[in-house]
Amino acid sequence: MESKDLKKAGxxxxxxxxxxxxxxxxxxxxxxxxxxxxxxxLDMGEEVGLATVYRVLTQFESASLVTRHHFESGQAVFELxxxxxxxxxxxxxxxxxxxxxxxxxxxxxxxxxxxxxxxxTDHNLIIYGTCAKCT
Amino acid sequence: MESKDLKKAGxxxxxxxxxxxxxxxxxxxxxxxxxxxxxxxLDMGEEVGLATVYRVLTQFESASLVTRHHFESGQAVFELxxxxxxxxxxxxxxxxxxxxxxxxxxxxxxxxxxxxxxxxTDHNLIIYGTCAKCT
DNA sequence: TTTTATATGAAATCTATTATCGTTACATGC
DNA sequence: GCATGTAACGATAATAGATTTCATATAAAA
Numbered sequence: 001m002e003s004k005d006l007k008k009a010g011x012x013x014x015x016x017x018x019x020x021x022x023x024x025x026x027x028x029x030x031x032x033x034x035x036x037x038x039x040x041x042l043d044m045g046e047e048v049g050l051a052t053v054y055r056v057l058t059q060f061e062s063a064s065l066v067t068r069h070h071f072e073s074g075q076a077v078f079e080l081x082x083x084x085x086x087x088x089x090x091x092x093x094x095x096x097x098x099x100x101x102x103x104x105x106x107x108x109x110x111x112x113x114x115x116x117x118x119x120x121t122d123h124n125l126i127i128y129g130t131c132a133k134c135t
Numbered sequence: 136m137e138s139k140d141l142k143k144a145g146x147x148x149x150x151x152x153x154x155x156x157x158x159x160x161x162x163x164x165x166x167x168x169x170x171x172x173x174x175x176x177l178d179m180g181e182e183v184g185l186a187t188v189y190r191v192l193t194q195f196e197s198a199s200l201v202t203r204h205h206f207e208s209g210q211a212v213f214e215l216x217x218x219x220x221x222x223x224x225x226x227x228x229x230x231x232x233x234x235x236x237x238x239x240x241x242x243x244x245x246x247x248x249x250x251x252x253x254x255x256t257d258h259n260l261i262i263y264g265t266c267a268k269c270t
Numbered sequence: 271t272t273t274t275a276t277a278t279g280a281a282a283t284c285t286a287t288t289a290t291c292g293t294t295a296c297a298t299g300c
Numbered sequence: 301g302c303a304t305g306t307a308a309c310g311a312t313a314a315t316a317g318a319t320t321t322c323a324t325a326t327a328a329a330a
Contacts, residue, residue: 012296014308034287049310054287056308070205074318075286089253098251105243109262112235117267118224125260127244132252147327149277169318184279189318191277209286210317 009063016048020056024066024080031069031077031097071097071126087124091131098131144198151183155191159201159215166204166212166232204259222260228269 003013011017023040024032032040038053057078060066069077071090077097087105089098105125113120138148146152158175159167167175173188192213195201204212206225222240224233240260248255 012307014296016309047310051288051311052309058288070207070209072205074205074209076209089248089251091253092256098253100247100251102243102247105240108237108240108243109260112237113224113262113264116224116233116235117270118226118233118262118264119270120262120264121227122263123261124263125244126258127248127253127255128257128259129248129253129255135252135254147276149327151278182279186280186319187278193319 005065009059009065011059011063015046016052017056017059019044019046019048020053020060021065024078030079030099032079033075033077035075037078072128087126089127089129089131091134092128093130093134096131096133140200144194144200146194146198150181151187152191152194154179154181154183155188155195156200159213165214167214168210168212170210172213206261222262224262224264224266226266226269227263228265231266231268233266 003018005021006013006017019041020037023037023044027040034050034053034057037057038048038050041048041053057066057068061068061078064081066078066080069079069088071077071088072092073095084101086099086101089100090096109123110120138153140156141148141152154176155172158172158179162175169185169188169192172192173183173185176183176188192201192203196203196213199216201213201215204214204223206212219236221234221236224235225231244258245255
């Protein structure tokens with residue numbers, strides 16, 4: 001039941017919010033642009049405005065329900081926050097996105113930050129390349 | 136003498152290109168938006184169009200004279216390629232930017248890309264945190 | 271020089287996103 | 301269950317960053 005998540009985040013349970021959350025949860029891909037979500041909802045016969053999709057995604061981000069990624073395309077990509085941290089591999093040809101988590105890199109980052117006198121709050125690692133299909 | 140770099144890159148030696156290169160080399164900050172560069176040139180009394188700044192930066196990127204970074208803000212940031220690859224530490228409080236290079240992380244990235252079937256073209260690692268002064 | 275291809279600036283265009291504003295609908299109290 | 305105030309909505313206008321267009325200017329080859 002998603003409406004609990006919305007209430008918990010201090011957001012009124014409205015049709016667009018529920019539909020967008022549902023769409024994100026039921027989709028088989030994890031990364032979506034605002035435009036993607038908008039079109040998917042239209043295809044499902046839902047009447048939602050594009051402005052609302054942007055608004056709701058920003059609210060979801062504030063409520064830590066989704067994460068906004070800035071890949072190289074110039075358009076923001078949104079991902080549902082379910083569980084663990086991971087980083088991304090992005091194909092520069094077809095746009096495919098893979099995920100990975102590497103303990104060694106994580107630890108190395110901690111070490112570097114410590115050396116430079118930083119207290120880590122977050123980090124962002126994107127590897128760009130051509131995927132197996134596009135090579 | 137920068138004109139050699141331009142010729143080497145197969146670019147005609149024109150006033151805007153020379154001025155932009157000079158500006159990047161003489162600036163005390165390493166990261167610039169296109170808009171920044173445009174305004175800096177105007178302040179120096181140079182007549183250069185914004186479109187030209189964008190065009191030239193893109194050409195410089197193709198020629199590996201500069202690197203284009205996509206930070207959180209969504210707008211592109213350009214950095215002169217002088218010497219070696221490095222990644223960034225960004226202070227979330229004061230905006231300070233430090234640089235680092237870590238061989239272990241570099242190698243680990245290669246390994247991961249290989250495992251996932253990717254041929255790396257580039258990567259982008261930003262660690263966010265609070266720097267020593269802001270802690 | 272003269273020529274020729276390339277680069278330029280100004281303005282138009284495009285794309286992603288945000289703001290505005292009159293209308294609609296959620297949820298709380300009656 | 302219904303009224304009512306507040307928050308959210310959708311359509312559209314506006315903005316910001318970046319790119320394209322096109323007539324003109326200019327670097328460098330002949």
